[in-house]
Amino acid sequence: MAKSKKKSREDLYGSKIIQEDIVQLAKHLKDQLKHFEGKTFLVTGAGGFLGNYIVLLFRYLNKYVLKKKLSAVLLDNFITGYEQHILSDENLTFQKHNVIEPFKTDKKIDYLIHAAGIASPVYYTKFPVETMDVGTIGTRHMLDLAREKKVKSFLFTSSSEVYGDPDSKFVPTPETYFGNVSITGPRACYDESKRFGETMCVTYWNVYRVPVKMVRPFNVYGPGIRPDDYRVLPNFIEHALRKEPLPIHGDGRNTRSFCYINDAIEMIFRVLFSKAHGESFNIGNPEKEISVEELAQYVVKAMPYPVKIVHIDPPHAVYSKSDPKRRCPDISKVQKAMGFKPRYGLKDGLARTVAWFQES
Numbered sequence: 001m002a003k004s005k006k007k008s009r010e011d012l013y014g015s016k017i018i019q020e021d022i023v024q025l026a027k028h029l030k031d032q033l034k035h036f037e038g039k040t041f042l043v044t045g046a047g048g049f050l051g052n053y054i055v056l057l058f059r060y061l062n063k064y065v066l067k068k069k070l071s072a073v074l075l076d077n078f079i080t081g082y083e084q085h086i087l088s089d090e091n092l093t094f095q096k097h098n099v100i101e102p103f104k105t106d107k108k109i110d111y112l113i114h115a116a117g118i119a120s121p122v123y124y125t126k127f128p129v130e131t132m133d134v135g136t137i138g139t140r141h142m143l144d145l146a147r148e149k150k151v152k153s154f155l156f157t158s159s160s161e162v163y164g165d166p167d168s169k170f171v172p173t174p175e176t177y178f179g180n181v182s183i184t185g186p187r188a189c190y191d192e193s194k195r196f197g198e199t200m201c202v203t204y205w206n207v208y209r210v211p212v213k214m215v216r217p218f219n220v221y222g223p224g225i226r227p228d229d230y231r232v233l234p235n236f237i238e239h240a241l242r243k244e245p246l247p248i249h250g251d252g253r254n255t256r257s258f259c260y261i262n263d264a265i266e267m268i269f270r271v272l273f274s275k276a277h278g279e280s281f282n283i284g285n286p287e288k289e290i291s292v293e294e295l296a297q298y299v300v301k302a303m304p305y306p307v308k309i310v311h312i313d314p315p316h317a318v319y320s321k322s323d324p325k326r327r328c329p330d331i332s333k334v335q336k337a338m339g340f341k342p343r344y345g346l347k348d349g350l351a352r353t354v355a356w357f358q359e360s
């Protein structure tokens with residue numbers, strides 16, 4: 001087994017690279033600290049890639065920054081998250097819970113982040129019904145909870161996949177683009193559940209005045225991403241660390257843009273704390289749309305030893321029949337509304353990610 005696959009949650013806490021990221025994140029969110037002071041958060045999908053950074057940020061803020069500590073209820077059923085329990089403390093309470101069941105709590109909730117989901121094509125192909133359910137039934141339960149608790153804000157992590165395979169006239173893709181999504185294709189269980197999840201959110205704003213926001217992340221990557229997640233970047237790095245050729249599905253001409261995790265988390269909190277009720281925001285990095293082939297070359301260059309690239313037949317219909325050709329965000333809406341510009345370029349972010357994979 002590759003060394004990096006042995007990473008456990010305890011290793012994540014011990015990671016120098018992640019620690020640096022969390023310190024930077026807290027610094028960059030300094031102007032938002034009043035929203036964290038003494039507040040109660042509920043986070044679903046807390047055991048996942050984004051959830052982990054959110055939990056580590058909470059822990060850091062409580063330990064070093066906030067005068068009045070925040071508290072948080074953290075939910076995950078670990079269908080794809082790390083099996084280890086998230087360490088609870090007196091302020092952060094982890095509960096194993098499947099959000100397709102209603103969740104009851106006596107606690108007040110100020111902010112609710114619904115980040116549970118099954119995002120990797122390999123996993124949503126394995127669990128298509130669970131994928132639909134978490135995006136639809138799970139979102140409904142969380143909206144009902146948000147309504148009952150009269151939250152200050154509710155954030156749904158939708159996806160850039162709501163755009164499907166966009167017409168090239170709409171790349172970079174703005175929020176106003178309605179999408180080009182197959183209703184029944186191999187990706188529909190994910191794409192359509194995120195689309196309907198957003199419909200529910202905006203309806204709860206229109207009908208019940210639940211102050212919802214939706215974010216549509218575009219390919220977030222960084223330390224803490226599950227090494228066996230099969231998304232393109234961790235897949236390349238895993239192969240490179242094993243000194244095996246990097247497998248490109250097909251011709252590698254599909255393009256993507258990549259957003260470093262710190263930028264994504266900063267945007268998530270800026271949107272959560274904003275007054276943009278009922279609005280959807282692309283979050284990502286428009287810096288450079290690069291092809292999968294170029295990405296492989298980036299990874300090759302980031303390694304201290306030579307690594308080869310191979311082209312293989314896509315292992316599954318989710319890639320061969322329906323892989324979007326282009327994916328690049330227009331983030332002018334979030335930039336304008338939140339005054340935010342991504343801070344991490346691909347070269348820096350990739351170096352940090354490779355360094356994390358190499359930490360033991």
Ligand SMILES: NC(=O)c1ccc[n+]([C@@H]2O[C@H](COP(=O)([O-])OP(=O)(O)OC[C@H]3O[C@@H](n4cnc5c(N)ncnc54)[C@H](O)[C@@H]3O)[C@@H](O)[C@H]2O)c1
Pocket residue numbers: 044045046047048049050051075076077078079080081082097098099100114115116117118119120134138157158159160161216217218219220221
């Ligand atoms: N990372 C990205 O690039 C990206 C891009 C677009 C959208 N998103 C969305 O952002 C959210 C977080 O993404 P991530 O990369 O952290 O994904 P992830 O797979 O690492 O984490 C999601 C977590 O949700 C949990 N989960 C799934 N179903 C659940 C259920 N029914 N009840 C409770 N927990 C459940 C999983 O166990 C996992 O720990 C997801 O909703 C995803 O769809 C992520």
